[in-house]
Amino acid sequence: MINAFLVFNGQGQPRLTKFYTQLDTSIQQRLISEIFTLVSNRPAGSCNFLPLPPLLAASSTSNTSASADEQNDVPSLVTYRNYATLYFIIISTSTESPLALIDLIQVYVEALDRLFENVCELDLIFNFEALHATLGEMIAGGVVIETNLERIVAGVRAQGAVAKRPVNEGRGGGGGGGLGAGLGMGGMVWHGR
Amino acid sequence: MDIKATALLKLVYLEMVGHDMSWASFHVLEVMSSQKYHQKRVGYLAAVQSFRPDTDVLMMATNLLKKDVAASLPTIIALPISALPHIVTPSLAMSLLGDLLPRLSHSHAAIRKKTVVTLYRLALVYPEALRASWPKIKERLMDPDEDPSVTAAIVNVVCELGWRRPRDFLPLAPRLFELLVDGGNNWMAIKLIKLFAVLTPLEPRLVRKLLPPLTNLIRTTPAMSLLYECINGIIQGGILGEGEDFSAREEVASLCVNKLRGMVAGNSDPNLKYVALLAFNRIVVTHPFLVAQQEDVILECIDSEDITIRIKALDLVQGMVSSDNVVSIVGRLMRQLKASSAALNQETNGSDDLDEANSDDETGAGAAERRRTLDRAPPLPENYTVDVIGRILRMCSQNNYANILDFDWYIDILSQLVRIAPPPRIKDSDADSTGSRYPTDISENIGNELRNVAVKVKAVRAGAVRAAELVVSRMASDISPSRPVVLGALKPVAWMVGEYASQLLSADDTLRYLLDIAPRVGDPEVLATALQAIVKLFAYVAGDDSVLWTRERKSSVSLLMARVIHVLEPFASHPYLEVQERAVEFIELLRLTAEAAAGQAPSTDEMQQDPPLLLTQAIPSLFSGWELNSVAVGTQQNVPLPDDLDLDEPIHADLGRLLAQADSLMLPAPGDDEFDSYYNQRPAATSISSGPAISRLKDAPEEVSSSYQHTEESYLDPDIIARRKAERMERYRDDPFYIPDSTMSPPGGRSTPIHSILQRENGRDLDIDSIPIMQLDLDKLSPPGRATPAGRQQPAAPKPRSHQRVVVVAADETIPGSGVSTPRAYDSENNASDSFLGKGKKPASAAAAAAASTSKRLKQQSLLQITATNLADLTLDESASPANDPLAHERQQREEAEMAQALREVQRLRLEMQRANERIQVAQGVPVEGVVVSSKKKQKKKTTTTTAATTTTTGTKPGTKKKASGKKSGGDGAGEGGEGAGGESASAAAAEGAEAGAVKAKKKTTKKKAESSSAAAADVAAAGSGEAAAPVKTKKKKAKRVVQLDDGAEGGSAP
Known part of the structure; x- marks a missing residue:
């Protein structure tokens, strides 16, 4: 199963975190x-x-002797993919197919692209509820659905997540709805730390 | 509320960035319960992101969740359903299961597929959920008209469940196969193949069925992921290894391997390289020869700049290493390490002096590490370095060094590794997670290897010892004396220089180095070893028999002694007991020797003087003796117990008393004296030593031992001591490692100067020039053809430099354990494993470790991992009834409730019966002799008539009412008669002949009582007889009522 789905940017600031188990x-x-340290040190190619x-x-690693069944439960695969300024990470157990996970990230990004029409990092900041909604259409409880x-795009549209906040027009201008601006501010302030 | 929702949304964002928002959980709940969809959605999002297992408001959410699951809008339903997997707890799962099940047949496909997944997550914490929902899920899966995305979701879930309990899913195989063959969805196909890989081991017939579609897929599919998973499935499902059709199997195997090779080779996509290596890693376990053919491409990957690929390649290489390729593989790895450490040294201090830079790096652990972490771009991460070193060691040492042909090369590698090895992590607060990963310092492992080689391979012992010597000298030449020495290799290395002092190039220098190092050693265990080594070295240096006792020698020896004592002295109060003990022992011994040496006049021209015997004989004899060999783990327990030794027999019949006596009397008096005189009144002893040394010599060593042994003996009676000695002799007679008392031992046992023998035998024929070289020139080293094919135990090593030499690798010594010879049953497991020990391996410890780690593992589980252990206990027999009854769960619940109710009823009735009995007993207390039965009967009737009248009316009503009325009549104090009548009237028809007799007797007693209390006339004999049946019936009825109740319950649940 998939244990976590993360998105962060080139500075290691999280843009989306979804853990399918409860964690502090x-x-x-x-x-x-x-993970960011690992990712950012990867050579190109x-x-x-x-x-x-x-x-x-x-x-x-401390339990290499554990039975196969238990090992299947341990998160042992970290897959990432880099798009422009963003890193998409999936942490999963060994029962998932590595190559398929890469495709899954691709699908997710394509879905976002479809929803936001030419997506960029700013969209994700202002619209992170839509990120969650999209992810929710693809993965539930760690299982890909x-x-x-x-279908994913249709599912998100049905929830009205994107239509509700028309920040797409405001993108680049830094404006957007009141909510979006507030969030953006919050993000900036706290990221500064 | 809108503001609140907005605020919450911002809070969720902040939480993502790392700010705790657990304080807001109640507000989350509030927003969740909002009527507006977009607010509700924010609430649910917040719940998913912020609720933790300890969030207590969750309990309050149950009703809200129930309500939302049952909502009419699909968008609202989806909210709780997709939130549940994140927040579910067993109790929540139990209460929501009933609401979720109907959602499996919701008209929206999106809801259905989410419900399936949610049910799966529910089942992980609450296995019963699976039992209840499985039939429905199966129905969905089997339905060919089902929406394909729902089917895919179900397949995903089945796949997740599949590897947990594959047997339960075998019956689904036909349907799954169908889906695999004509399902167009790659993701689903991948999952199906994974599932089949789990199923095939259970059902070999599947292999034949699967092979055609899989090979077809491999040949045709354009999707690399699917291709890879097909190959992977074939590997994992054991399809390669099974099947009678050899040629077909061969074909598949070569097809797979060729595809994989294509993925690895050349400049293809690194991802493909990675997964291909993964697949090779799986194949190598069962088909090493297939992988060995691909050695060239795999070795390419070791040098890849991508660490992930490198690590995988390393895994692989470790599995396929052999004596043919070990040199080249290790060479590659060494080059990597070398390059990284060179880069490191350059940045550590720009000095070109390699020696200095290296030593600085080794000992200056903290500084180097800090700098390294600051630098943020290490040539190789430390973890990786440690990992690689560990692998090199394992590759080389596996199978008792079967892969190593040239031990000189190996020693070179090892001494190089000691330099490269990163310093051990300083164990401080934040090392809790990382520290556990490397419990032992890697450099100690390297040292251990060096030591193993020295012990096991006599032919290269000299070389190994010299390598150790170099290590010590480099350590000592470290410029900063104040810094603690942290190199873990010191421990085994120090042991080596001590044990094989005779093979050192310069024992004097080494001793000096060790003395320099000792005060700076931090780890007490290392220190203890170092102390021992110091004294061994001293014994060798100073105890040379052949050199004349000249003035110069006298002064140098006494100087040396003074130096050693000076170093040892601080340790006499070391907090670590082992260190303290050794230090105290050696200090005393050396002081004695110092006195002896001082007393012995140096030989002059006219008079020949021998050096003090204490120096030349006694001390060296402490350390020489039998050669130490490596012993397999656990062999100690195999030492046979002599037949005539009974461990259960008390040593002395009256040991307790003796000990008590010793405690109270003997110890204080003689013990004190001896200790005092020995330890505190040394000046007095000095006066003795002014006599000729030879006179003291006889008892000098014994005196040393007496200080430790006599005290023990002083409180034991002579006969006990004698017996103990005899027993000990007996016990160790067969043990080669016990150095017996010289008086008793067979000739040739004791102080053989074994090193001199060794030296004669094999020491000198080594050319001294071959001191381990610092710069490894592997390219030059590796090629020399290994012309001689190597035997296992006696590989003939082609020596690159000098002459041919036969290298014998000593196997671990073992005592072949037969169950009979080891009556010491520590535990059965150890004995069982003894049989393996003959092979010189360590399965026992490995197994034990495995067991321990698994048990530990059950407790501490990894981050992000979900527990599903309880799911494994669930039996999911779909052949059984629950499969047919979709509502099995509810039914079961209802049954349980009813059962509880029935039990309560039974309890109540029993209580009533008991009460009635008590009443009877009271009545019986009254004298009743001579009473006519008939009169009593009549009496009874009278009391009952009133109540009977009331109850008969109600009694005719249906069963449930009956019960109530019966209760009532009992309650209103009419007595047992009334009760009986109430019940009886209802079922008057049921008269049981057989039991009637027995019950009648009881009835008689009741009648008697009734009669005694009231003196009624015997006017109704006939009535009495009629009544006689009544109590019987009540009895019957009570039993029957319970039965009826159960029937009713079952009847009620049936609909």
Whole structure:
């Protein structure tokens, strides 16, 4: 199953975090920063799979002798994909197919692109509820439920997530709705730390 | 509310950035319960992102969730359904299961597929959910008209469940196969193949069926992911290994391997490289020869700049290493390490002096590491370095060094590795997670390897020892004496220089180095070893028999002794006991020797003087003796127990008393004296030593031992001591590692100067020039043809430099354990594993470790992992009834409730019966002799008539009412008669002949009582007889009522 789906930008600022198990906020942050360190040090042209970050490796390597069944439960695969300024990460168990996960990220990005028409990082900041909605159409509880682009987009549209906040027009101008602006501010301020 | 929702949305964003929002959980709940969809959605999002297992408001959300699941708008339904997997708890799962099940047949496909997944997550925490929902899910899966995306979602779930309990899903195979063959969805096909890979081991017939479509897919599919998974499925499903059709199998195998090779080779997509290596890793376990053919491309990957690929390639290489390729593989790895450490050294201090830079790097752990982490662009991450070193060691040492042909090369590698090895992590607060990963310092492992080689391979012992010597000297030449020495390799290395002092190039220098290092050693265990090594070295340096006892020698020896004592002295109060003990022992011993040496006049021209025997004989004899060999793990327990030794027999019949005596009397008096005189009154002892040394010599060593042994013996009676000695002798008679008392031992046992023998045998024929070289020139080293094919135990090593030499790798010594010879049953497991020990491997410890780690693992599980252990306990027999009854779960619940109710009823009735019995007993207390039965009967009737009248009317009503009325009549204090009548009237028709007799007797007693209380006339004999049946019936009825109740319950649940 899929254990977590993360999106962050080139500076390691999270844009979307979805953990399919309950985790403390601090541990989430630690994991994100560890993965970011790994990702940002990758040379160009290397493969889309990361070695396990220390936080995960500590728990999985110590029990190499565990039975196969248990190993199937351990998150052991970190797949990432880089689009412009954004990194998309999937942490999953070994029961998922690595190549298929790469495709899954591709589908997700394409869906976003379809929803936002030429998506960029700013869209994600101002519209992060839509990110969650899109993800929710694809993955539920760590299990992939839909890989068809059309259906995903239709599902999100049915929820009205994107139509509700017409920030697309305001993109680039930095404006947008009041809510979006507020969020953006919040994001900037706290990212500055 | 709108403002609140907006604020919450912002809060969620902040939470994502890392700010805790658990304080707002109640507000989350509030927004969740909003009527407006967009607010509700924000609430649910917040819940998903911020609720944790300990969030207590969750309990309040149950009703809200129930309501939303049952909502009419599909968008609203979707909210709780997709939120549930994140927040579910067992109790929540239980209460929501009933609401979720109907959603499986919702008209919207989106709802259906989300429900399926949610039910799966529910089942993980609450297995019963699966039992209830499985039939429905199966129905959905089997339905060919089902929306394909729902089918795909179900397949995903089935796949997740599949590897947990594959057996349950075998019956689905036909349908799944159908889906695989004509389903167009790649993602689903991948999942199906994965599922089949789990199923095939259980059902071999599937293989034949699967092979055609899989090979077809491999040949035709354009999707790499599907192609890869097909190959992977073939590997994992054991399809390669099974089947009678050899040629077909061969074909598939070569097809797969060729495809994989295509993925790895050349400048293809790195992702494909990675997954192909993954697949090779799986194949190598079962088909190493197939992978070995691809060695060239795999080795390419080791040098890839991508660490992930490198690590995978390393995994693979470790599996396919052999004596033919070990040199080249290790060479590649060494080049990598070398390059990275060179880069590191350059940045550490710009000095070109390699030696200095290296040593600085090794000991200056903290600084180097800090700099490294600051730099943020290490040539190779430390983890990786450690990993690679560990792999090199494992590759080389596996199968008792079967892969190594040239041990000189290996020693070179090892001494190089000691330099490269990153310093051990300093264990501080934040190392909790990382520290556990490398419990032992990698450099200690390297040192251990070096030591193993020295012990096991006599032929290269000299070389190994010299390597150790170099390590020590480099460590000592570290410029900063104040810094603690952290190199873990010191421990085994120090042992080596001590044990094989005779093979050192310069024992004097090494001793000096060790003395320099010792005060800076941090780890007490290392320190203990170092102390021992110091004294061993001293014994070798100073205890040379052949050199004349000249003035110069006298002064140098005493200086040396003074130096050693000076170094040791601080350790006499070391907090670590082992260190303290050794230090104290050696200090005392050396002081004695110092006195002896001082007393011995140096030989002059006219008079020949021998050096003090204590120096030349006694101390060296402490350390020489039998050669130490490597012993397999666990062999100790295999040492046979002599037949005549009974461990259960008390050592002395009255040991307790003796000990008590010793405690109270003996110890204080002689013990104190001895200790005092020995430890505190040293000046007195000095006076003794002014006599000729030879006179003291006889007892000098014994005196040393006496300080430790006699005290023990002083409180034991002589006969006990004698017996103990005899027992000990007996026990160790067969143990080669026990150094017996010289008086008892067979000739040739003791102080053989074994090193001199060794030296004669194999030491000198090594050319001294071949001291381990710092710069490894592997290219030069590796090519020399290994002309001689290597045998396992006695590989003939083609020596690149000098002459041919036969290298013997000593196997671990073991005692072949037969169950009989080891009556010491520590535990059955150890004994069982003994049989393996003959092979010199360590399965026992490995198995134990595995068991331990699994058990530990059950407790601590990894981050992000979900528990599903309880799911495994669930039995999902679909052949059984639940499969037919979609509402099995509800029915079961209802049954349980009814059962509880029935039990309560039974309890109540029993209580009533008991009460009635008590009343009877009271009545019986009254004298009743001579009473006529008939009169009593009549009496009874009278009491009952009133109540009977009331109850008969109600009694005719249906069963449930009956119960109530019966209860009532009992309650209104009419007595057992009334009760009986109430019940009886209802079922008057049921008269049981057989039991009637027995019950009648009881009835008689009741009658008697009734009679005694009231003196009524015997006017109704006939009535009495009629009544006689009544109590019987009540009895019957009570039983029957319960039965009826159950029937009713079941009847009620049936609809």
